[in-house]
Amino acid sequence: MSTEQKTAPNALWAYLLQKDLASSSDAAATPMIPAMAPVDRTNTSMRMLIHDMQATLEKFSTRVDTLLINVKDAKSEVVNCNRISESERERVLDEISNSSKKVQIELKACIGAPSQASSLELIQKSQISAENSIQALDKRIDAIQTVLHVFATKAALSLVNLADKS
Secondary structure (H helix, E strand, C coil): HHHHHHHCCCCCHHHHHHHHHHHHHHCCCCCCCCCCCCHHHHHHHHHHHHHHHHHHHHHHHHHHHHHHHHHHHHHHHHHHHHHHHHHHHHHHHHHHHHHHHHHHHHHHHHHHHCCCHHHHHHHHHHHHHHHHHHHHHHHHHHHHHHHHHHHHHHHHHHHHHHHCCC
């Protein structure tokens, strides 16, 4: 072994190399002892880094799986809460509707039929007939406007034809 290979970058390697130098003097008497540290430090470091990365990725994947399960559970809980709140809303609306109907029935029983009910019905009927008449008049006005538009278009075309002929 040359002395260039025996130079050490840190104190531990220096100590180990000095030990090897001392024992190399009687190398013929003792067999070679394999090195305590790996010969190829770069590949060993890479394997360690890859193993560490794999362990980190496994931890990360278990955390992601846990998170996805929790999100799925939360989503189902939200759907469940929405369903429960909708059913409660329907129940409350039904209860309010039933209460108002009961109050209305009780008021009618106490007061009786209002004296203005018949005149109100008469006014309502006359209003409906007036609305029907207005709608019929609107349809007639639309028809008249359409006919006037057609006549105006034909008159303009006739004038253009007369102007072209002369």
